[in-house]
Amino acid sequence: MSKEFRNLHYESPKGYFNISPDLCKSCGLCKEKCPTDVLDWSKELGVYGSPIIEPVRIEQCTACGICQMVCPDAAILIEKKKKASKTA
Amino acid sequence: MVNKLAMPKSWNADTKPHKFCPGCGHGIVLKILGEIIDEVGIQNRLVFGVDIGCSLLAWDFFNVDTVQTHHGRTTPVMVGIKRANPDLLCIAYMGDGGGYAIGSQHLVNSAFRNEKIMAIVVNNCNYGMTGGQMAPTTLPGQKTETSPYGRDPETMGSPTLGPEMVAAIAPAGAYVARGSIGNVRQLKRFLKKAVENQIAGNGFSFVEVMSSCPTNWRTNAKQTWDYVEKEMSKYFKTGELRTPDEKREA
Numbered sequence: 001m002s003k004e005f006r007n008l009h010y011e012s013p014k015g016y017f018n019i020s021p022d023l024c025k026s027c028g029l030c031k032e033k034c035p036t037d038v039l040d041w042s043k044e045l046g047v048y049g050s051p052i053i054e055p056v057r058i059e060q061c062t063a064c065g066i067c068q069m070v071c072p073d074a075a076i077l078i079e080k081k082k083k084a085s086k087t088a
Numbered sequence: 089m090v091n092k093l094a095m096p097k098s099w100n101a102d103t104k105p106h107k108f109c110p111g112c113g114h115g116i117v118l119k120i121l122g123e124i125i126d127e128v129g130i131q132n133r134l135v136f137g138v139d140i141g142c143s144l145l146a147w148d149f150f151n152v153d154t155v156q157t158h159h160g161r162t163t164p165v166m167v168g169i170k171r172a173n174p175d176l177l178c179i180a181y182m183g184d185g186g187g188y189a190i191g192s193q194h195l196v197n198s199a200f201r202n203e204k205i206m207a208i209v210v211n212n213c214n215y216g217m218t219g220g221q222m223a224p225t226t227l228p229g230q231k232t233e234t235s236p237y238g239r240d241p242e243t244m245g246s247p248t249l250g251p252e253m254v255a256a257i258a259p260a261g262a263y264v265a266r267g268s269i270g271n272v273r274q275l276k277r278f279l280k281k282a283v284e285n286q287i288a289g290n291g292f293s294f295v296e297v298m299s300s301c302p303t304n305w306r307t308n309a310k311q312t313w314d315y316v317e318k319e320m321s322k323y324f325k326t327g328e329l330r331t332p333d334e335k336r337e338a
Binding site: 073 | 093094095096099101102105106108109110111112113114115116119194269273274302308309310312313
């Protein structure tokens, strides 16, 4: 049986922000790297009992994926929304 | 929904969250390496060798065959495996203590013989696992447990420039580069080229990665990034030092 990790799901204008409290160790590397200052500490606790990251200013998120890239624990997953086709 | 999609498929999800400290650069390097293993599709013919030090915590990191060796002896063990079975791909994963202090003889001689393996040295400017003592790569003026007044180059020497050393002696066909966790896309490009150089069988592939150690540097996230991107990059320059296309007399 493979291990399962909880997931918190947030919607931003350009995509979806997923974070797992079972993986986040609250290092804060993503918070400092975010170019639009979306991330801050949450009330939810992570794997070491410390506050995890939450996209508190989610309306500023551009779904660039830098937080996912620098996360050493693979706790963050960014899903980009597909652009609405012009014909629709 | 299960948040496993951010993990490379080659990661062993049962052992996650991994054993590295919060903010450790090893996680970033191993994530990039995992993505490359997935993209190139080498999971079933890869042997991953880890050294003594923090790097040994990666012994159950991937779903690949892993061997953990003694101080700095990862390179010769990988060379032996590669010579016995040339179809395998061998990656020696070391810290700066294992790679440069205790294992520099093996690193230098393997590079000189142009062995067809790949070595990754993760440089975090100190000995992380034993509590932050001074390492060969400690920056001038940096305070560690054994250099409490800062490293003095007069008495304690200057930091080891590993890729420059390997690039100076390696014969044609070698690939040598230095990346940083501050520039993930560039680092991924370097590591991928090194893996492809080994698959092509051109020669020794060597990548040094400038990494972080927030626990022993006693830095918060902002100071950690500043140290990696501003202080370390003053001394250690990122870029490719040798590529296999380069002509060179043997």
